[in-house]
Amino acid sequence: MAELYRLTVNGVDHDVADAWIGESLLFVLRERIGLLGTKGACEQGECGSCSVLLDGELVCSCLVLAAAQTGRSIVTIEGIAPEGSPTDVQQAFVEAGAVQCGFCTPGLIMATQRLLERIPAPTDTEIREELSGNICRCTGYGRLVSAVVDVARRRAEGDRG
Amino acid sequence: MAEPRTIARERPGRIGDSVLRPDGVEKVQGAYRFSSDLPVEGALWGATLRSPHPSARIVRLDVTPAWAIPGVETVITAADVPGLATYGLVQPDQPVFASDVVRYLGEPIAAVAADHPETCRRALEAIIVEYEVHEPLVDPERAIDGSHPPIHPGGNVIRHQRVLSGDPSVVGDIVVEGDYEIGMQDQAFLGLEAALAVPDPGAAGVELHVATQWLHEDQKQIAACLGLPASAVRLVLGGVGGAFGGREDLSLQVHICLLALRTGRPVRVHYGREESFLGHIHRHPARIWMRHHADRTGQILKIEARFVLDGGAYASTSHAVLTNAITHTQGPYRCENAVVDGWAVRTNNPPCGAMRGFGVVQACFAHESQMDKLAAACGLDPVAIRLRNAMRTGDRLITGQVVESVAPVERCIRETDALALPDEPIGGRFDDPMRLPGGAGLTADRSHIRRGIGWGVAVKNLMFSEGFDDYATARCELADGVATLKFATAEVGQGFITIAPQIARTLLGIDDVVVDRIDTGIGSAGSTSASRQTWMSGGAVDAACRKVRERLFEHVGGRWAVDPLRLVIEDDSVVDSLDPDRRITVSEATAGRRFAETVEFRHRPTQPLDENGQGDCHTAFAFVAHRAVVDVDPDLGLVKVVQIATAQDVGVALNPLSVIGQIEGGIAQGLGLAVMEEIVMRDGRMLNPSFTDYLLPTFLDMPPVLTTLVEEPDPQAPLGAKGVGEPPCISVTPAIVAAIRDAIGRDLHRVPVRPHDICL
Numbered sequence: 001m002a003e004l005y006r007l008t009v010n011g012v013d014h015d016v017a018d019a020w021i022g023e024s025l026l027f028v029l030r031e032r033i034g035l036l037g038t039k040g041a042c043e044q045g046e047c048g049s050c051s052v053l054l055d056g057e058l059v060c061s062c063l064v065l066a067a068a069q070t071g072r073s074i075v076t077i078e079g080i081a082p083e084g085s086p087t088d089v090q091q092a093f094v095e096a097g098a099v100q101c102g103f104c105t106p107g108l109i110m111a112t113q114r115l116l117e118r119i120p121a122p123t124d125t126e127i128r129e130e131l132s133g134n135i136c137r138c139t140g141y142g143r144l145v146s147a148v149v150d151v152a153r154r155r156a157e158g159d160r161g
Numbered sequence: 162m163a164e165p166r167t168i169a170r171e172r173p174g175r176i177g178d179s180v181l182r183p184d185g186v187e188k189v190q191g192a193y194r195f196s197s198d199l200p201v202e203g204a205l206w207g208a209t210l211r212s213p214h215p216s217a218r219i220v221r222l223d224v225t226p227a228w229a230i231p232g233v234e235t236v237i238t239a240a241d242v243p244g245l246a247t248y249g250l251v252q253p254d255q256p257v258f259a260s261d262v263v264r265y266l267g268e269p270i271a272a273v274a275a276d277h278p279e280t281c282r283r284a285l286e287a288i289i290v291e292y293e294v295h296e297p298l299v300d301p302e303r304a305i306d307g308s309h310p311p312i313h314p315g316g317n318v319i320r321h322q323r324v325l326s327g328d329p330s331v332v333g334d335i336v337v338e339g340d341y342e343i344g345m346q347d348q349a350f351l352g353l354e355a356a357l358a359v360p361d362p363g364a365a366g367v368e369l370h371v372a373t374q375w376l377h378e379d380q381k382q383i384a385a386c387l388g389l390p391a392s393a394v395r396l397v398l399g400g401v402g403g404a405f406g407g408r409e410d411l412s413l414q415v416h417i418c419l420l421a422l423r424t425g426r427p428v429r430v431h432y433g434r435e436e437s438f439l440g441h442i443h444r445h446p447a448r449i450w451m452r453h454h455a456d457r458t459g460q461i462l463k464i465e466a467r468f469v470l471d472g473g474a475y476a477s478t479s480h481a482v483l484t485n486a487i488t489h490t491q492g493p494y495r496c497e498n499a500v501v502d503g504w505a506v507r508t509n510n511p512p513c514g515a516m517r518g519f520g521v522v523q524a525c526f527a528h529e530s531q532m533d534k535l536a537a538a539c540g541l542d543p544v545a546i547r548l549r550n551a552m553r554t555g556d557r558l559i560t561g562q563v564v565e566s567v568a569p570v571e572r573c574i575r576e577t578d579a580l581a582l583p584d585e586p587i588g589g590r591f592d593d594p595m596r597l598p599g600g601a602g603l604t605a606d607r608s609h610i611r612r613g614i615g616w617g618v619a620v621k622n623l624m625f626s627e628g629f630d631d632y633a634t635a636r637c638e639l640a641d642g643v644a645t646l647k648f649a650t651a652e653v654g655q656g657f658i659t660i661a662p663q664i665a666r667t668l669l670g671i672d673d674v675v676v677d678r679i680d681t682g683i684g685s686a687g688s689t690s691a692s693r694q695t696w697m698s699g700g701a702v703d704a705a706c707r708k709v710r711e712r713l714f715e716h717v718g719g720r721w722a723v724d725p726l727r728l729v730i731e732d733d734s735v736v737d738s739l740d741p742d743r744r745i746t747v748s749e750a751t752a753g754r755r756f757a758e759t760v761e762f763r764h765r766p767t768q769p770l771d772e773n774g775q776g777d778c779h780t781a782f783a784f785v786a787h788r789a790v791v792d793v794d795p796d797l798g799l800v801k802v803v804q805i806a807t808a809q810d811v812g813v814a815l816n817p818l819s820v821i822g823q824i825e826g827g828i829a830q831g832l833g834l835a836v837m838e839e840i841v842m843r844d845g846r847m848l849n850p851s852f853t854d855y856l857l858p859t860f861l862d863m864p865p866v867l868t869t870l871v872e873e874p875d876p877q878a879p880l881g882a883k884g885v886g887e888p889p890c891i892s893v894t895p896a897i898v899a900a901i902r903d904a905i906g907r908d909l910h911r912v913p914v915r916p917h918d919i920c921l
Contacts, residue, residue, distance in 0.1 A: 138403055
């Protein structure tokens with residue numbers, strides 16, 4: 001067992017005690033800190049279900065060693081809408097029919113939030129390329145693309161307004 | 162093209178509205194609890210030891226070193242199974258734990274419970290197993306010809322069934338034939354197998370929170386293995402991260418319950434992705450020979466076929482998958498004469514069972530490839546040959562069964578044909594290399610790319626077949642203007658929890674509908690498979706709500722001293738149809754009162770096939786057409802699917818947005834089978850049990866999908882609505898392969914099409 005270490009998740013410091021040093025960030029977030037919104041589905045960084053932001057960059061938390069992330073900012077699906085009401089991305093996913101089983105959804109929300117920060121008005125190809133690291137088995141992606149397009153359009157309209 | 166209708170935001174929607182999922186907000190917030198998200202104070206972790214060999218005798222099994230590891234609470238083997246030692250959906254032929262022989266790679270041998278997943282891993286490593294390794298049986302033909310000794314007491318043939326129809330001596334002027342091969346596809350649901358088992362005090366029973374497709378079938382099989390009455394094994398549906406057939410069979414259920422009962426503590430088990438590939442059944446790989454006889458106008462006169470499905474080591478649902486495959490030999494086309502021979506056999510490959518399309522996917526790839534050969538031989542185009550033979554309501558199938566379902570095959574083809582072809586030039590409008598085959602690899606030479614167009618049309622049976630007592634149970638309770646629905650229907654992402662309240666709102670004139678916890682606290686709903694829940698559980702909810710409405714009308718009729726038959730629901734009120742000014746809101750009418758009804762809904766009975774494959778074995782049918790456009794890089798053998806157009810026979814779209822979601826999602830899985838998805842087996846070993854090596858369609862692989870919903874209400878269906886889940890993934894696969902053939906002018910006879918099939 002390792003010494004106590006401290007992780008900063010969604011702006012809150014968490015002391016991780018009595019943990020095996022080999023635990024992934026995904027495991028520690030879910031099982032030590034109790035943030036179950038981040039999902040594990042492949043353990044190889046192929047499916048994007050476990051996406052979180054690490055110092056603002058999108059990473060697969062299944063591939064990140066938790067104990068090495070002290071002093072960095074970790075943001076999970078639970079941390080993107082602190083006041084509890086859904087973000088525009090989350091709302092658009094619901095309204096566009098982009099959610100079926102929902103297992104890939106938290107990872108896709110994280111990836112979409114990051115995509116629209118970097119590219120506010122993405123083309124269809126940019127959406128597909130940027131999100132191609134997130135696998136969805138239910139939707140065939142059509143409603144997901146539609147949701148992303150909706151958010152980008154609404155944000156542009158809001159900016160103009 | 163049918164775009165989803167406007168979402169009704171002002172009021173909770175009725176039948177036909179694109180109502181949003183009730184669990185949508187929880188899911189986007191990460192607050193929805195899947196069966197992997199159920200931590201309990203003091204819970205142990207469980208894990209399973211699996212065979213590293215596809216065929217071997219267990220010479221020695223010693224678990225004592227595992228017991229010695231600190232943190233290990235229990236270790237169990239076959240000797241610890243108190244009830245039936247085997248389980249299975251159709252026949253209990255699969256051991257809970259292998260004790261003497263192992264019959265496939267990954268077969269469970271022992272399980273442990275410990276304080277941490279890492280402790281579990283070390284405990285499994287410590288278990289000593291010595292094997293006498295045998296040559297595995299991997300060639301299905303050797304299972305048929307008897308040249309390999311039986312690998313199971315049940316023998317190497319799971320089922321042999323013929324279909325003989327009409328005159329076998331008929332010979333056509335035009336004869337085309339082919340040998341076809343379908344690879345092993347995985348359901349690849351994102352939510353890995355996971356569960357929580359909580360034992361009752363004194364190990365008298367257990368509560369299992371699990372992701373499954375059929376709570377009551379699980380309950381029955383688990384209870385038998387535990388040696389407990391079914392009432393002592395209570396199942397609660399954990400959040401299900403997709404299913405697609407892969408959760409119809411048991412995986413971890415018995416193991417986790419045994420661990421919990423043995424330790425007296427809650428236990429969680431989570432499979433990893435590799436274990437998931439090893440631990441659940443797959444789509445049957447198949448070899449199909451088919452020969453079509455036709456006259457010179459292209460009319461089909463006779464079909465001959467031989468199907469060989471590799472069922473792997475245990476029977477699972479192979480029996481029923483074979484029925485579906487051989488009874489769909491003709492596809493959605495008229496044919497009087499047929500000679501079909503079907504085999505489902507046992508090998509030392511992984512067990513195969515249900516996956517979306519269930520036997521029909523395999524048949525459809527063969528019959529649609531044949532239709533294109535027939536078209537070419539008759540000088541017709543792919544659309545003309547299909548219209549020439551399109552099935553209609555009232556036609557007799559090769560099983561002798563008459564198609565009573567609405568059968569808009571011709572309309573599906575014509576509506577698909579009417580959808581616009583892509584206006585994008587080859588390689589995309591913006592000179593974007595990402596749009597070329599190979600995408601980000603930037604490997605394609607634009608001038609070499611060839612475009613092709615292909616067709617596929619399918620028929621799919623709905624619900625269970627061959628005499629199965631297929632039913633669904635639902636309860637509706639109406640009190641104080643609120644309806645509460647209770648059913649054991651597994652919500653796996655398809656959206657039954659969205660449409661069930663729509664049905665209740667429409668029938669009862671209310672807005673507030675609560676869906677109770679989905680568990681075994683009510684009778685079975687049957688399986689969430691076979692495109693059956695809209696019809697079956699939808700039918701049960703519909704019938705329960707109608708009974709409650711009758712009770713409500715009796716109550717109001719009594720108060721008004723009028724015949725309840727005069728009463729109707731209008732908007733939110735009960736109204737006297739002969740005196741429309743007399744009305745009362747349902748909320749007022751039910752204030753302080755409670756009306757509750759439980760209904761078991763059955764579809765009409767079906768019959769088993771006789772020895773010649775004759776009988777009314779299916780309940781109903783749905784139809785679909787697909788047209789695919791592809792760009793192919795013949796140098797590297799890479800394919801970019803450019804567009805899919807489809808028209809699907811849905812009866813009535815109860816929720817158009819959900820229907821579109823099913824259609825697009827099914828098409829993605831059919832595209833996967835066409836060009837990338839295959840579990841590659843060699844000598845009984847799985848070479849690619851990971852998402853790195855088993856390729857799934859990504860955002861970049863999926864093209865735009867143009868969809869027309871063909872809405873012709875089916876009078877046999879309780880709501881006029883047919884199941885929509887399976888048809889999308891069936892004929893899109895042959896359509897894409899036909900498009901690749903069209904692009905490169907080469908015969909392709911297996912799926913998935915691999916680069917070397919195209920360019921070597």
